[in-house]
Amino acid sequence: MTQNEDYIIQNFINGTLDEATRLKLSKKITNPKSSEEKNTMKNNSQKFDADAAWKTLHNKLKEDNLIIPENKKRNNSFYKISRIAASIIIFTGLSISGYFIVNSNSDINIQSENSLKEIRLPDGSEITLNTKSHLSYPKKFARNNRLIKFEGEAFFKIAKNPEKPFIIKTKNSQIKVLGTSFNVNTDKNKTEVIVKTGKVEFKSASNRKAKLVLIQGEKGVLHTGKLYKTKNDNPNYLAWKTRIFTYENTKLKTIVSDINKAYNVNIRFENPEIGEIITGKTTFNNYDIETVIKIICETHRLKADIKGKNITLSY
Numbered sequence: 439m440t441q442n443e444d445y446i447i448q449n450f451i452n453g454t455l456d457e458a459t460r461l462k463l464s465k466k467i468t469n470p471k472s473s474e475e476k477n478t479m480k481n482n483s484q485k486f487d488a489d490a491a492w493k494t495l496h497n498k499l500k501e502d503n504l505i506i507p508e509n510k511k512r513n514n515s516f517y518k519i520s521r522i523a524a525s526i527i528i529f530t531g532l533s534i535s536g537y538f539i540v541n542s543n544s545d546i547n548i549q550s551e552n553s554l555k556e557i558r559l560p561d562g563s564e565i566t567l568n569t570k571s572h573l574s575y576p577k578k579f580a581r582n583n584r585l586i587k588f589e590g591e592a593f594f595k596i597a598k599n600p601e602k603p604f605i606i607k608t609k610n611s612q613i614k615v616l617g618t619s620f621n622v623n624t625d626k627n628k629t630e631v632i633v634k635t636g637k638v639e640f641k642s643a644s645n646r647k648a649k650l651v652l653i654q655g656e657k658g659v660l661h662t663g664k665l666y667k668t669k670n671d672n673p674n675y676l677a678w679k680t681r682i683f684t685y686e687n688t689k690l691k692t693i694v695s696d697i698n699k700a701y702n703v704n705i706r707f708e709n710p711e712i713g714e715i716i717t718g719k720t721t722f723n724n725y726d727i728e729t730v731i732k733i734i735c736e737t738h739r740l741k742a743d744i745k746g747k748n749i750t751l752s753y
Contacts, residue, residue: 548573550590552702554679559584562597563604568678569702591623593679596636607643611660614639620652621675628661632670641665683722690715690738694751701727708752712740 548557550567557565559575561584567573571590579585584604596604598617606613606622611629613622618636622629631640633652640658641649648665652658657670677683678700685693691713694705707713715738722730731742731749743750 545574545576545587559586559597561599561602561604564595566593566679568592568699588622589624591621591625591678593619593621593634593676595619610643612641612643614641628659630660631658632656632672632675634676640667681722681724683720685717685720688717688720689713690717690734693717693720693734697722697727697730701730703727703747703749705731705749705751708750712738712751712753 548555548567550569550571552569554569555567557567557573559565560577561579563584565573568591571588571592573586573588573592575586579602582602584599584602585607586605587607589608594604594606594615596615596617596619600616604615604617608622608624608629610627611624613620613631615636615638618638619634620636620638621632621634631638631652633654633656635654638652638658639649640652640660642660642663642665644663650658650665650667652667655670656667658665658667674683674685674696677696681700683693683696683700691707694707694713697703698705717737720733720737722733725733731744734740734751735742740751740753743752
């Protein structure tokens with residue numbers, strides 16, 4: 439160990455190292471340059487070699503060209519202490535930075551099975567996952583965007599941040615927003631986006647030139663490579679989340695299809711003709727499934743055979 443290195447380690451330990459040098463040394467310890475150093479970090483918790491640690495610091499100091507007074511005398515006991523201290527400093531530094539290198543990019547994965555899930559992201563955005571949906575997002579968003587991966591159906595309420603657009607990647611599309619609320623459904627190899635508030639950019643993953651800008655009340659659809667938008671004419675597109683349904687002159691099979699989706703049940707008709715019945719103005723206001731079935735049966739003089747989640751309607 440040279441006098442320069444003695445001086446650096448002693449003052450680093452004592453806390454008397456000048457600020458510029460301390461910051462530069464800290465940066466050297468906690469910011470590896472090579473893949474070899476990064477691999478060392480990943481494995482440092484399994485085996486730590488003090489001599490190797492000292493060599494690492496020695497090389498970093500040597501390449502750093504720090505200007506250190508040369509009038510400090512070396513001491514054998516201090517040589518041993520400072521060598522150990524340097525190793526501890528390196529080990530601690532590498533362990534911390536190694537942890538972040540290994541874990542900073544790990545994603546949080548959420549899978550909803552048979553129930554809805556409410557998620558609040560690190561930026562304050564709120565997501566409601568429908569059943570059988572998958573969401574993946576980083577523990578910490580990148581500096582220039584908020585990127586997540588998603589499949590299934592969900593309602594997004596995005597916290598506004600003009601500096602960091604929110605980007606949703608699905609199997610065949612990309613959705614980009616700044617701050618808005620909208621519904622996404624990737625069911626059956628088709629992606630649908632319905633905007634409740636704000637503005638959304640919607641484009642194909644395979645053809646980035648094909649993109650739409652959707653505003654409140656519009657629906658964008660990507661299916662078999664074709665991208666188009668229409669006015670959203672379905673007042674119940676969020677019924678899976680709110681369980682509030684409104685119908686007027688609607689076939690019973692359409693109502694039952696929505697109910698199956700919202701309550702995760704399987705309602706079927708003993709006779710297909712029952713599904714063709716036209717119902718008048720009907721509203722279900724967040725009722726439980728038993729109440730919904732009772733209203734349908736009393737309105738249309740039907741009977742219900744209920745076996746768990748399997749429900750058969752008949753005359």
